[in-house]
Amino acid sequence: MPRGKQKPRRAFALPEIEVGDWHGEFAGPPSGNIGQHIQPGPPIMVVEFTYLILGAVVISPISKFQWPAAVSFWVRTPLTPERVEAGLMFKSDEIPSVNVSFEVTRQQFTETCWLCREKLLKDFHFRIGPGTDDHWPLESWGASFRL
Numbered sequence: 001m002p003r004g005k006q007k008p009r010r011a012f013a014l015p016e017i018e019v020g021d022w023h024g025e026f027a028g029p030p031s032g033n034i035g036q037h038i039q040p041g042p043p044i045m046v047v048e049f050t051y052l053i054l055g056a057v058v059i060s061p062i063s064k065f066q067w068p069a070a071v072s073f074w075v076r077t078p079l080t081p082e083r084v085e086a087g088l089m090f091k092s093d094e095i096p097s098v099n100v101s102f103e104v105t106r107q108q109f110t111e112t113c114w115l116c117r118e119k120l121l122k123d124f125h126f127r128i129g130p131g132t133d134d135h136w137p138l139e140s141w142g143a144s145f146r147l
Contacts, residue, residue, distance in 0.1 A: 014096050017089070017128070017136060020061035024069065024100075024124050030054040030116045050075040050109060052116070056124075058098060068097040071124070075109045087138035089128055100126065102141050112143075120145040 032052040039045045052073040057066050074087075087102040104112065115121040126141035 015060065015063050015065045017091060017098070017131070017134075018060045018062045019128050019130055019136070021125060021127050022058050022061055024056045024058035024071070024126075026054050026056050026071070026121060026124070028055045032113070048077055050106075052109070052112060054116070056100070058100065068095075069100055070097070071100045071102070073102050073104050073109055073112050075106055076103055085129075085137040085139070086141050087126070089126075089131075089136045089138060091134045093134075100138070102126075102138070115143075115145050120147065122146060 030052050032050070034050045035048070037047050037049065039047050054071045056069045056071045058069045058071075059066050085103070087100065089098055089100045091098050112121065121143055122145060124141065124143035127139040128136045129139045131137060
């Protein structure tokens with residue numbers, strides 16, 4: 001076998017996260033968690049947590065790159081810091097994927113669970129604002145369902 005020059009391999013680089021309107025599609029069944037945790041004080045506080053996680057594919061607004069994603073719905077609690085964001089997106093350091101976290105009210109969470117159980121929740125969209133350190137705030141989000 002001749003030993004010629006080997007072609008140099010192209011380095012694969014993921015695209016930058018793009019500010020703007022993203023679209024996505026849920027993939028697979030959701031899973032969720034609910035519970036409480038006692039935080040040491042002072043004062044000692046009981047913190048509740050409720051969230052739902054779904055696999056998805058999200059599509060960037062300019063390059064149309066399709067990112068694998070984990071999408072979560074988190075219920076705000078009285079101890080959740082006041083923020084103006086509708087959620088947060090961050091890029092994984094380990095694998096080529098993103099995590100999208102939607103902050104929702106208890107009522108939105110209940111409706112989202114029902115829509116997932118009935119397999120009616122399909123597509124979603126969100127708007128990313130300028131971010132820092134691989135974290136981008138969500139300015140808005142929404143999802144569509146079919147009845």
